Amino acid sequence: MRRTGLLFQVGVLARRSVVRTLRQPAMVVPSLVFPLMLLSINASGLESATHLPGFPTDHYFQFALAIPFVQGALFSANSAGTNVANDIESGFLNRLALTPLRRMALMMGQMAGIVALGLIQAVTFVVVGVAFGDGIAAGVGGAVVIVALSLVISLGFGLIGAFVALRSGSGEAVQGVFPLFFAALFLSSMSLPRNLIETDWFRTVATWNPVSYMLEAIRSLVIEGWNGEALALGFACAGGLALLAMVAASSALRTRMVRT
Amino acid sequence: MTGFWSVARAVAWRNIHNFFTNPAIIIPSLLFPLFFFTAFAGGLSRVDQVPGFDYASGYTTFVYGFVLLQASTFGGIFTGFSVARDFESGFSRRLLLGAPRHGGIVGGYWLAALTRAVFTISIITTVALIAGLDVNGNAIDLVGLYSLAVLVNAAAMLFGTGIAMRLRTMQAAPLMQVPAFLLLFLAPVWVPYDLLTGWVQSAASFNPVTLVLEAGRGFLAGEPEKVLPAFGVGLLLASLTVLWARGGLRSAERAA
Numbered sequence: 109m110r111r112t113g114l115l116f117q118v119g120v121l122a123r124r125s126v127v128r129t130l131r132q133p134a135m136v137v138p139s140l141v142f143p144l145m146l147l148s149i150n151a152s153g154l155e156s157a158t159h160l161p162g163f164p165t166d167h168y169f170q171f172a173l174a175i176p177f178v179q180g181a182l183f184s185a186n187s188a189g190t191n192v193a194n195d196i197e198s199g200f201l202n203r204l205a206l207t208p209l210r211r212m213a214l215m216m217g218q219m220a221g222i223v224a225l226g227l228i229q230a231v232t233f234v235v236v237g238v239a240f241g242d243g244i245a246a247g248v249g250g251a252v253v254i255v256a257l258s259l260v261i262s263l264g265f266g267l268i269g270a271f272v273a274l275r276s277g278s279g280e281a282v283q284g285v286f287p288l289f290f291a292a293l294f295l296s297s298m299s300l301p302r303n304l305i306e307t308d309w310f311r312t313v314a315t316w317n318p319v320s321y322m323l324e325a326i327r328s329l330v331i332e333g334w335n336g337e338a339l340a341l342g343f344a345c346a347g348g349l350a351l352l353a354m355v356a357a358s359s360a361l362r363t364r365m366v367r368t
Numbered sequence: 369m370t371g372f373w374s375v376a377r378a379v380a381w382r383n384i385h386n387f388f389t390n391p392a393i394i395i396p397s398l399l400f401p402l403f404f405f406t407a408f409a410g411g412l413s414r415v416d417q418v419p420g421f422d423y424a425s426g427y428t429t430f431v432y433g434f435v436l437l438q439a440s441t442f443g444g445i446f447t448g449f450s451v452a453r454d455f456e457s458g459f460s461r462r463l464l465l466g467a468p469r470h471g472g473i474v475g476g477y478w479l480a481a482l483t484r485a486v487f488t489i490s491i492i493t494t495v496a497l498i499a500g501l502d503v504n505g506n507a508i509d510l511v512g513l514y515s516l517a518v519l520v521n522a523a524a525m526l527f528g529t530g531i532a533m534r535l536r537t538m539q540a541a542p543l544m545q546v547p548a549f550l551l552l553f554l555a556p557v558w559v560p561y562d563l564l565t566g567w568v569q570s571a572a573s574f575n576p577v578t579l580v581l582e583a584g585r586g587f588l589a590g591e592p593e594k595v596l597p598a599f600g601v602g603l604l605l606a607s608l609t610v611l612w613a614r615g616g617l618r619s620a621e622r623a624a
Binding site: 146148149151152153154155156157159160283287290291294295297298299300304305306307309310314 | 392395396399400403404406407408409410411412413414415417418419420421553554556557558559563564565566567568569
């Protein structure tokens with residue numbers, strides 16, 4: 109392989125991205141601690157909701173376990189966006205533009221750190237779920253699928269963060285978009301199953317919100333076992349989001365490189 | 369006192385102007401309480417059918433009690449962020465050199481925090497009324513409710529300002545935000561205290577914010593409860609944080 113081949117370029121940038129992400133405790137620690145803290149508070153605070161007729165489990169912890177996976181991915185979006193914005197603000201991207209680096213390599217390399225962070229998050233949340241909950245109903249295979257799905261979710265949100273950074277070129281803009289990501293989580297079936305949401309408009313929004321299906325896919329593996337429909341919808345929503353975000357981010361990168 | 373008020377007015381005016389003209393400051397202040405209100409009041413409304421849920425005014429009003437407290441607290445905490453930003457930009461150093469009465473600086477930040485909280489609460493209350501907020505309390509109950517909110521706002525602002533004046537960097541933001549967040553969420557946020565379980569119930573029983581939250585919900589329902597302990601806690605927090613902010617001001621004066 110030539111030392112300037114695509115794989116080599118991706119490898120160099122991926123290594124830089126992984127090292128940079130993991131060397132920043134301010135990026136890694138909150139993305140693990142906050143979702144776990146909220147899981148713990150939610151599980152105790154809303155345990156009584158399991159008494160509602162039709163609630164799918166006796167332990168709210170099992171129901172809420174899906175939330176940290178998506179919440180962690182939202183932190184990934186912020187991290188990815190901030191890293192790309194830093195590269196733009198520091199002039200690193202300008203210098204890269206003077207090299208024969210391929211855009212595809214740049215994009216894939218930049219996302220490697222986010223995927224690594226997503227892997228750490230997903231494995232941690234699975235371990236916590238097994239240690240403090242009733243385990244994963246779908247077994248070891250289910251845990252592997254949960255990790256795989258959460259990596260796709262992290263990649264999707266990470267690419268959205270990168271897109272915002274590439275379009276705006278500003279870390280402040282990425283931070284400004286962060287609350288919108290949380291709106292997507294809040295307006296989903298995060299707290300109750302959709303069939304138990306009483307408020308009509310909220311149930312409609314949650315039904316149209318792809319985040320609901322990502323949560324429900326993970327939840328199905330934790331609570332029910334193998335549910336093909338929930339998994340297909342979850343992977344379709346996460347994969348579709350990642351694909352759309354990849355197209356948008358690539359287009360923004362092309363524009364950014366032309367400007368450079 | 370003339371020097372105190374002229375400084376307080378100038379600091380307050382600058383901060384209020386920044387708040388209303390900078391989208392990066394005003395939008396998160398509004399969005400977060402609105403998200404919480406929407407997510408809880410809309411997504412969790414069926415929780416009022418859980419056996420033992422005994423709040424007569426309904427779930428929207430129950431959640432409003434919490435979001436009001438949250439908006440008051442974060443109106444104060446976000447003002448602490450502004451203090452830290454003013455130190456980072458060098459503005460506060462110049463202010464400390466020029467202001468005849470340094471107490472007026474803290475007074476000005478307090479006026480700004482109060483204005484931010486009043487604005488945010490007005491918006492949230494309007495949204496809540498549209499969403500079905502059912503207030504059964506009378507005018508005196510409402511005075512009690514919003515007086516508690518003002519006390520909490522002042523305590524949060526003084527706490528944040530004390531930290532900002534000691535550390536003088538925006539990197540201190542988590543030190544202001546995380547304790548406030550923990551105190552708020554380790555109270556009976558989604559269900560009454562009796563329906564909490566596990567370690568959160570134990571934490572809520574020691575958490576002073578539980579008293580304030582329950583008193584606020586009592587005012588809204590027109591059935592005031594735990595009023596004296598709640599005001600006692602509010603006044604104690606405000607008094608302690610006055611001392612904390614005063615220490616912060618002395619630290620900033622030494623560094624200026």
